[in-house]
Amino acid sequence: MKEKKDWQSYEELIHQIYKELEPVADVRMNDQILGLETQKQRQIDISIRSTIAGHEILMIVQAKNHKKPADIKIVGEFDSVIRDIRASKGILICSAGFTKTAKEYAKRLKIDLYTAHDASKVNWQTEIQIPVIKRSLTVEVKIQHHYVVMKPGAMDHMHLPFPEDAFNIFMEKWQKDDIPKNEGTHYLELNREDIQLNENLFPLKSGVSYTIKARHHFKFFVPTEYRGLRDYITEKFKPTFMAFNEPIPFLNDGTWKYLEAPEEISLNTLHLDIEILDVSMLKNKRLRLLWKEPE
Numbered sequence: 001m002k003e004k005k006d007w008q009s010y011e012e013l014i015h016q017i018y019k020e021l022e023p024v025a026d027v028r029m030n031d032q033i034l035g036l037e038t039q040k041q042r043q044i045d046i047s048i049r050s051t052i053a054g055h056e057i058l059m060i061v062q063a064k065n066h067k068k069p070a071d072i073k074i075v076g077e078f079d080s081v082i083r084d085i086r087a088s089k090g091i092l093i094c095s096a097g098f099t100k101t102a103k104e105y106a107k108r109l110k111i112d113l114y115t116a117h118d119a120s121k122v123n124w125q126t127e128i129q130i131p132v133i134k135r136s137l138t139v140e141v142k143i144q145h146h147y148v149v150m151k152p153g154a155m156d157h158m159h160l161p162f163p164e165d166a167f168n169i170f171m172e173k174w175q176k177d178d179i180p181k182n183e184g185t186h187y188l189e190l191n192r193e194d195i196q197l198n199e200n201l202f203p204l205k206s207g208v209s210y211t212i213k214a215r216h217h218f219k220f221f222v223p224t225e226y227r228g229l230r231d232y233i234t235e236k237f238k239p240t241f242m243a244f245n246e247p248i249p250f251l252n253d254g255t256w257k258y259l260e261a262p263e264e265i266s267l268n269t270l271h272l273d274i275e276i277l278d279v280s281m282l283k284n285k286r287l288r289l290l291w292k293e294p295e
Contacts, residue, residue: 010065011045014093014116017227018046018061020240025050033060035084042085059089063116070094072101079109098232106233113232119225126230128237129220131271134256136217137181139279142209143167166190167281170208174277175288185211217256218265221272236269 015029031047034040046061062078064070075092082090091112092098098106098113106113117126143166170188173179180186188208228239259265270293277286 007063007065010095010116011063013118013227014061014063015046017116017229017240018048020227021229021238022048022050033058033085035081036086037084042081044081044085057089058085058087059091060085060087061091061093064092064094064096066094066096069097069099070102071099072105075102075105075109075111079111082111093229103233114229115232116229117237118227119223126237128226129222130239130242131265131267131269132219132221132274133259133262133265133267133271134217134219134274134276135262136215136276137278138213139277140211141167141170141280143206144209145206166206166208170210171279181212183212183214185209216259216262218259219256238270 011029015027018025019027026047026049028047028049029045031044032041033044033047035042044060045063048059048061050057050059060082062081064074070092074094075098078090078092081087089112090109091114092106093114093116095115097115103113115126117128169190170179173188174181179188186209188210190206190208223239223242225241225243226239227241228237230237270291273290273292275286275288275290277288279286
């Protein structure tokens with residue numbers, strides 16, 4: 001069996017990356033598309049077809065595994081292909097980067113420039129540090145029901161169910177980031193019909209009062225495994241796969257920097273947000289990891 005050439009492996013890496021980036025799109029490698037002006041079949045390294053609001057969108061990717069940066073000639077030739085097949089977007093990827101004139105030309109033509117990286121390939125590795133913000137949140141929750149008695153007469157006891165309905169609504173909104181999460185006391189008003197009470201009681205108002213105390217820490221993690229694209233113009237890295245060789249601790253182990261206020265750090269790149277949630281009505285802490293785009 002013949003060994004794959006470097007350019008073939010590079011195209012396969014980029015094909016894999018875009019299948020991870022666009023899981024619902026039709027991503028093809030070594031596609032053939034008819035040029036409307038030349039009436040010739042154009043060879044496309046990677047094509048990405050998707051539908052947005054009923055419109056067919058075609059993006060094309062050209063991969064160059066070169067030892068020297070791609071120049072303005074390569075950008076111009078790629079632009080002619082984009083125009084010929086009427087692609088919505090063109091993406092040029094070169095392992096050695098791009099010359100200054102190629103970079104400026106591509107910006108004018110609105111062609112994206114990237115380099116593709118894979119930790120398992122020596123030639124395609126890059127230095128990556130992922131900023132991570134850890135938010136340790138302590139939340140004191142109080143369920144509040146205000147009601148009137150529906151039936152007159154003495155009541156020797158009053159049965160109120162465990163406020164599970166109200167708490168579940170609160171947690172669902174918390175997970176969806178639909179309620180405030182900054183420090184302080186907040187109130188979430190609930191619909192009366194969402195709360196099941198005793199038939200003798202009519203809820204006038206129901207809600208959840210919750211008080212948040214927060215501590216923020218920051219550090220950089222270095223991934224041991226990764227795949228993704230680095231934007232050659234903005235220098236931002238977009239991962240499609242990432243793994244770390246160190247666990248993410250619940251407590252400050254001495255390697256985290258304590259932040260007096262989260263606004264101390266302004267992140268202009270993709271970062272990992274760790275939320276450690278300690279709620280008064282839960283026995284165990286909850287951990288949530290989210291990739292967040294620059295604010």
